[in-house]
Amino acid sequence: MSLYASGDRAGSFIVDAEISHLHGEQWDDDEEVSRDLGSQDLEVEISIDETQLHLKHTVAVDSSSTEVDFPLRGIPARFEPYSVTVKASRHDGRKVYTAKTQLYHLPRRTDGGSITKLDSLYGGLLVQNQTAGSTSTWSPLLPYSFYVSWDGWLEKSLSNVQKFKDDGYNIIHIVPNAGLANQAFNFTVLDQFLDKCDEVGLWVMYDMRWTYKNHTSVRYQVDMLKTHRSLLLWYTGDEPDGNSDPVHAPKATYELIKSLDPWHPVSLCLNCYNFHYAEYSSGADIILSDVYPIGINATYSTVWDTPCNTTYGDCGCDDCKGEFEDIAVRLDRFAEYQTWLGRNPKTFWGVPMAFGNESYWPRYPTPDEEITMTMLSLNHNAKGIVMWDYPTSDALAKATSQLSRVVASNEVARFMLGSSTVPLSVRGGPSMDAAGWRVGDKMLVSILSLQYSAWSSSVTVELPESACAITQVLWGSGHWRLVNGHLVKDGGESLETDLVVVQF
Known part of the structure; x- marks a missing residue:
């Protein structure tokens, strides 16, 4: 979170360890670039200045969005941000990568204002x-x-x-x-x-x-x-x-x-x-x-x-x-x-x-x-x-x-707001755009026709895995059905918008 408030009990850091060809530090001058980096790990240590908190975690090389939880107990609330230092070490200890960020743990509001x-x-x-x-x-x-x-x-x-x-x-x-x-x-x-x-x-x-x-x-x-x-x-x-x-x-x-x-x-x-x-x-x-x-x-x-x-x-x-x-x-x-x-x-x-x-x-x-x-x-x-x-x-x-x-x-x-936006492929039909958001065993799916005319062909929206049921239709025709675990519809209207929930 961008900030934590008095009363919050825990937080989390997000660790990104992606390989980039645009910025960052050199991986290793002596190592083959073509080597399978995703099979290697980094030992990550996170420390917060002026506190006794030191976190250790293992993350995969070329991974992103790894969450590392931490307790807020022992980090006094104040208006000044805490400086956070992140060190990521190679398994052989030959290389250490560092990054800095800030942590806001703010006092409780006493003036009636919102957060x-x-x-x-x-x-x-x-x-x-x-x-x-x-x-x-x-x-x-x-x-x-x-x-x-x-x-x-x-x-x-x-x-x-x-x-x-x-x-x-x-x-x-x-x-x-x-x-x-x-x-x-x-x-x-x-x-x-x-x-x-x-x-x-x-x-x-x-x-x-x-x-x-x-x-x-x-x-x-x-x-x-x-x-x-x-x-x-x-x-x-x-x-x-x-x-x-x-x-x-x-x-x-x-x-x-x-x-x-x-x-x-x-x-x-x-x-x-x-x-x-x-x-x-x-x-x-x-x-x-x-x-x-x-x-x-x-x-x-x-x-x-x-x-x-x-x-x-x-x-x-x-x-x-x-x-x-x-x-x-x-x-x-x-x-x-x-x-x-x-x-x-x-x-x-x-x-x-x-x-x-x-x-x-x-x-x-x-x-x-x-x-x-x-x-x-x-x-x-x-x-x-x-x-x-x-x-x-x-x-x-x-x-x-x-x-x-x-x-x-x-x-x-x-x-x-509770998951990443996942682009979904659409086969057949007019110009279309689809995306999904998965929480637990359900996914909200948004399907748009960007065409100014009706269409009669069969369209398939490919889901990340086979769905077993359509549980809700929040907006649109409701004429989608599941075929081999994917969403299928035969024909539709110009500029049609559908919002459905599927279960895996």
């Missing part, structure tokens, strides 16, 4: 029930919501908070008012809004897009809001790469926020395929990706009357083809960038398009397109969804409210 943990293994959020008062139970939260206009909708009535909650969304991202002198909010009205969110149990994603480079303003806002029970996380830069903000600005603000509030993660949204990704992404725990491919002309800008290619032009979606796959490619690329940089994995969220009739986008997405964009993001390892923007069209408001009953449910969060 949000970030799971470093699967990328999800864990929270405590903010309406139940003091509780030691942590639950996974899969955010499903919108960026919501403050001055255009929210500040008009406190009853809108309850409406948003009743429509099924579990968090709310409030977009500040750039027209105000402080480029943020009427803080008197905002405080009433946050009190209402505290009351109804609606988590808040707090946006400082216009002010995040002003550290005086950031300090004021964080100190004022950090004790609200409903605060889930902070949001700093909104497309800082697309706006060419100073590349080190997000990191500087990140460090300030962490010094003021170590209890909550920080997020930002990147717009570009890769414009100083390394620098901008270092300023957040969670990176959002806003790829808007619906209805665009990907080769010629209707706004600027210029062509668009890999080096020139703005067609509203950077290096896009105007296809659903643009969303999947961007999320996959961001994950690759983290690997190339040799950094720990980031958590990524998707920002599906829920607007239209403006600039590059001549129309709104249809409900089917909206659902496809959301589920495609989740299939490619997004751990949260925040659509742009609300209020939206009546059709999209209805469709997303219906989908929220599934995506924001505890059942789906248990799968998607």
Whole structure:
């Protein structure tokens, strides 16, 4: 976890010992590279400074995500992080590899504020029930919501908070008012809004897009809001790469926020395929990706009357083809960038398009397109969804409210945040995308048709092992069946989405 709180009894470290051709330390100058490294082991020793805790574990060479449990007893809670040293030794003792990390074991909150943990293994959020008062139970939260206009909708009535909650969304991202002198909010009205969110149990994603480079303003806002029970996380830069903000600005603000509030993660949204990704992404725990491919002309800008290619032009979606796959490619690329940089994995969220009739986008997405964009993001390892923007069209408001009953449910969060995302192969039929999340002897399977027409051929989704039953249909037609342990369906509708649970 990104942090542990007073009351937590144990934690775990994640040890990655993968072979890399891009970064790291030399394996051995004298050893054949072609040798079967996976059959060899490393003796790993983990020590935490200023404590008596020393852990020993054996991990396989070229393995990843090995968990090493440790007790928190004997590690006093404090605001300063503990330095952790990891040593991995070859069996013959000829080589020792070292790495450093930090451990946060924070004191109990006494000001009534919330705590949000970030799971470093699967990328999800864990929270405590903010309406139940003091509780030691942590639950996974899969955010499903919108960026919501403050001055255009929210500040008009406190009853809108309850409406948003009743429509099924579990968090709310409030977009500040750039027209105000402080480029943020009427803080008197905002405080009433946050009190209402505290009351109804609606988590808040707090946006400082216009002010995040002003550290005086950031300090004021964080100190004022950090004790609200409903605060889930902070949001700093909104497309800082697309706006060419100073590349080190997000990191500087990140460090300030962490010094003021170590209890909550920080997020930002990147717009570009890769414009100083390394620098901008270092300023957040969670990176959002806003790829808007619906209805665009990907080769010629209707706004600027210029062509668009890999080096020139703005067609509203950077290096896009105007296809659903643009969303999947961007999320996959961001994950690759983290690997190339040799950094720990980031958590990524998707920002599906829920607007239209403006600039590059001549129309709104249809409900089917909206659902496809959301589920495609989740299939490619997004751990949260925040659509742009609300209020939206009546059709999209209805469709997303219906989908929220599934995506924001505890059942789906248990799968998607409790295991790794596994890409699944699909044979036959139209262009499709499938993924699964396995917990115990069950797997949640998401299957999407990316084709704008119905299809009649037989399609097979290959599962990692033979399933014996379909136990639930959470969304879709329910016409899938098991053949030789795999999911099979004969024909389907355009942009069909199915979400089923199978048992092994």
